[in-house]
Amino acid sequence: MKTVLVATEKPFAKAAVENIKQIITDAGFRFQLLEKYSSKEDLLKAVSEANALIIRSDIVDREVVAAAPHLEIVVRAGAGYDNIDLAACSERKIVAMNTPGQNANAVAELVFGMLIYKIRNQFDGSTGTELRGKTLGIYGYGYIGRLVAQIAHGFGMQTSAFDPFVDNSLMEKDGVKPVQTVKDLFSGNQYVTLHIPANDQTKRSIGFDLLSLMPQGACLVNTARKEVIDEEGLLQVFEKRNDFVYLADVAPDNASVIAEKYAGRYYFTPKKCGAQTHEANNNAGLAAARQIVGFFQKGDKTFQVNKF
Ligand code: 3PG
Numbered sequence: 001m002k003t004v005l006v007a008t009e010k011p012f013a014k015a016a017v018e019n020i021k022q023i024i025t026d027a028g029f030r031f032q033l034l035e036k037y038s039s040k041e042d043l044l045k046a047v048s049e050a051n052a053l054i055i056r057s058d059i060v061d062r063e064v065v066a067a068a069p070h071l072e073i074v075v076r077a078g079a080g081y082d083n084i085d086l087a088a089c090s091e092r093k094i095v096a097m098n099t100p101g102q103n104a105n106a107v108a109e110l111v112f113g114m115l116i117y118k119i120r121n122q123f124d125g126s127t128g129t130e131l132r133g134k135t136l137g138i139y140g141y142g143y144i145g146r147l148v149a150q151i152a153h154g155f156g157m158q159t160s161a162f163d164p165f166v167d168n169s170l171m172e173k174d175g176v177k178p179v180q181t182v183k184d185l186f187s188g189n190q191y192v193t194l195h196i197p198a199n200d201q202t203k204r205s206i207g208f209d210l211l212s213l214m215p216q217g218a219c220l221v222n223t224a225r226k227e228v229i230d231e232e233g234l235l236q237v238f239e240k241r242n243d244f245v246y247l248a249d250v251a252p253d254n255a256s257v258i259a260e261k262y263a264g265r266y267y268f269t270p271k272k273c274g275a276q277t278h279e280a281n282n283n284a285g286l287a288a289a290r291q292i293v294g295f296f297q298k299g300d301k302t303f304q305v306n307k308f
Pocket of ligand 1: 010056057058077078079080081103224272273274275
């Protein structure tokens with residue numbers, strides 16, 4: 001009997017876990033759960049029996065793969081799979097998948113939650129500003145970027161987007177202005193929101209040069225990954241322009257320096273929570289469970305992200 005392990009340091013909502021379990025057991029597989037684990041050792045022990053693994057931002061590195069001799073498939077219940085060592089998986093012919101789009105709406109809504117919170121001065125009663133008529137640059141026009149555009153239009157914002165992997169026509173159809181370079185995106189928008197993956201091309205790619213281009217009242221929103229920011233460059237921007245604001249669901253490593261020196265010009269969620277809604281937990285968790293059942297029962301490899 002196949003064993004499917006759900007290993008989530010940050011657990012799914014209870015109902016989502018119950019629904020995942022149902023799908024797994026209905027398919028005749030064994031369900032195993034490891035939540036809120038506090039050490040890597042716990043994960044290494046838990047994966048020893050697993051044929052399939054469902055994770056969130058949990059790290060599946062070479063050591064975890066080595067500790068899982070029976071592992072055939074790992075599904076990241078979410079979008080970004082930078083937490084999986086794809087090469088280590090491929091060497092063992094372990095299929096790695098994600099569940100694209102399933103938690104996108106939760107992340108898109110958080111962008112505006114953080115924006116409103118900030119531009120209304122943390123709701124302290126002082127005079128704030130509005131989003132209507134302001135410019136929003138969307139960096140990465142995948143599932144999240146598209147939803148961000150829809151919501152932004154509801155607020156009456158002017159949107160533009162940059163994504164070298166997406167046709168301009170798609171953006172135009174959505175009423176979003178495509179821009180041809182990342183520089184154009186930063187120079188043309190007071191607000192910029194990041195929806196790019198963390199990979200070799202994007203890591204540390206956003207720093208002083210790009211952020212300096214932003215117009216007066218610049219505000220960067222990062223619900224993607226902290227790794228895409230060049231943190232030294234970020235500090236330089238904070239230092240050089242006192243209008244610059246940074247909102248992140250993924251606090252930078254130098255968060256304490258920013259907190260100490262630039263009070264009132266940042267907001268960082270205490271724990272990454274972009275995808276932490278009942279709906280997103282259910283959508284992504286159930287999709288992961290169904291993908292595993294489809295893989296074992298029909299050899300379905302849709303959404304595979306590694307090659308071997
Ligand atoms: C994702 O890549 O899907 C998001 O960053 C969500 O991550 P999480 O599942 O750890 O909340």
